[in-house]
Amino acid sequence: MIKFFRKIRQNLIMENKTGKYFKYAIGEIVLVVIGILIALQINNWNENRLTKINQKKYLVLLKQEANNNLIAIKKSKQRVTKTFEGQRKVVELIDANHDTISEQYLSKVFFEVFFLTSSFSYENNVFSELKTSGELKNISNDSIRNNLMGLEALVTIIKNQEKSVSGQLEISSNFINRYGSHRKIFDDNGFNDTFNFPKAKKYTSNLALLKQKEFENNLFRYSGTVYNLLNWQYPRLEEHLNKLIKMIEEELDKSI
Numbered sequence: 001m002i003k004f005f006r007k008i009r010q011n012l013i014m015e016n017k018t019g020k021y022f023k024y025a026i027g028e029i030v031l032v033v034i035g036i037l038i039a040l041q042i043n044n045w046n047e048n049r050l051t052k053i054n055q056k057k058y059l060v061l062l063k064q065e066a067n068n069n070l071i072a073i074k075k076s077k078q079r080v081t082k083t084f085e086g087q088r089k090v091v092e093l094i095d096a097n098h099d100t101i102s103e104q105y106l107s108k109v110f111f112e113v114f115f116l117t118s119s120f121s122y123e124n125n126v127f128s129e130l131k132t133s134g135e136l137k138n139i140s141n142d143s144i145r146n147n148l149m150g151l152e153a154l155v156t157i158i159k160n161q162e163k164s165v166s167g168q169l170e171i172s173s174n175f176i177n178r179y180g181s182h183r184k185i186f187d188d189n190g191f192n193d194t195f196n197f198p199k200a201k202k203y204t205s206n207l208a209l210l211k212q213k214e215f216e217n218n219l220f221r222y223s224g225t226v227y228n229l230l231n232w233q234y235p236r237l238e239e240h241l242n243k244l245i246k247m248i249e250e251e252l253d254k255s256i
Contacts, residue, residue, distance in 0.1 A: 055138055056252065061126040062148070063248045066241045072121045073234055073241075079118035080165075080230045086112035087223045094210050094219075106206055107188030114173050115185070119162045120234070122155050141251050147244045154240055158233045165229055168222035175215055180206045 089109045093101055127148055130136040139145050176182065181204040186192050192199055209215045 054135060055140065058126065058130060058135060058139065059144075059248050059252055062130075062144075063245055063252075065123050065126045066245050066248070068123045070238060070241050070245075072123065073238055076118050076120045077230060077234050079116065080226060080234075082112055083116065083118075084223065084226050084230055087219060087226065089113075090210075090219055091223075094216055098207055098210055101207060101210075103184065103205060103207060104188045106210075107185045110176070110185050110206060111189045114169065114176060117166065117169060119166075120155075120158055120237075122159075124152075124155075127151070141247065144244065144247050144251065147240065147247065151237075151240060151244070154237050158229070158237060161225065161229045161233050164225045165222070168218070168225045172215075172218040172222050175212075175218055176206070176209065179212065179215075180204060180209050 086109055090113055093106065093109065130139070130148075136145060136148070139148075181200075183192070183200050184203040184206060186195075186197075187199050187203075
């Protein structure tokens with residue numbers, strides 16, 4: 001093609017048709033520029049198409065990740081709810097006639113409250129990949145990007161609150177360590193049979209703990225941290241994730 005155009009130019013020069021030569025040269029330049037612009041346009045179209053494909057792939061993965069986190073929160077809430085219900089039972093036992101409380105029932109309640117812990121298992125592999133790969137900027141929906149950035153801050157708050165719960169649990173458990181009997185709690189919940197440990201012939205009654213003001217104070221501080229986690233922090237994260245899922249679904253519907 002280049003040889004063809006060169007031959008035409010040479011013929012025009014040889015025929016002394018200078019005016020036609022310049023017009024032809026200008027036309028050739030215009031054609032080259034148009035060709036370059038078309039090639040750039042095709043390249044841009046191709047890049048935009050690949051970006052949209054990648055964006056759709058990541059949106060689908062982000063939605064799945066958000067759903068997984070919702071499931072994880074639900075499991076944590078179930079466990080923390082049992083703990084809070086157990087704490088209420090302990091408060092009721094503190095106020096009850098201690099002579100009517102069986103040691104076995106107290107052991108079962110204590111085990112629910114002071115021996116079982118739970119923490120939210122946050123999944124963020126997809127979001128981390130988006131940030132490290134630089135693909136986050138290709139998520140065209142600003143609201144989705146902002147939601148994802150806010151999600152990290154919410155999870156940090158929840159993790160800090162879970163640490164507070166663990167800290168208060170440790171304080172209450174340490175009080176039982178000093179003045180109560182773990183062995184009795186294990187006996188009544190069947191764990192000594194599981195471990196093939198002999199049952200205690202004598203033990204310290206845990207009923208005495210219910211009369212201790214320090215035990216009650218520790219319990220109320222522990223309950224406060226659990227209540228905050230259960231009724232404020234987890235619901236905030238659930239709401240945030242549900243909004244994210246809804247926005248992603250709307251964005252994916254646009255691409256159909």
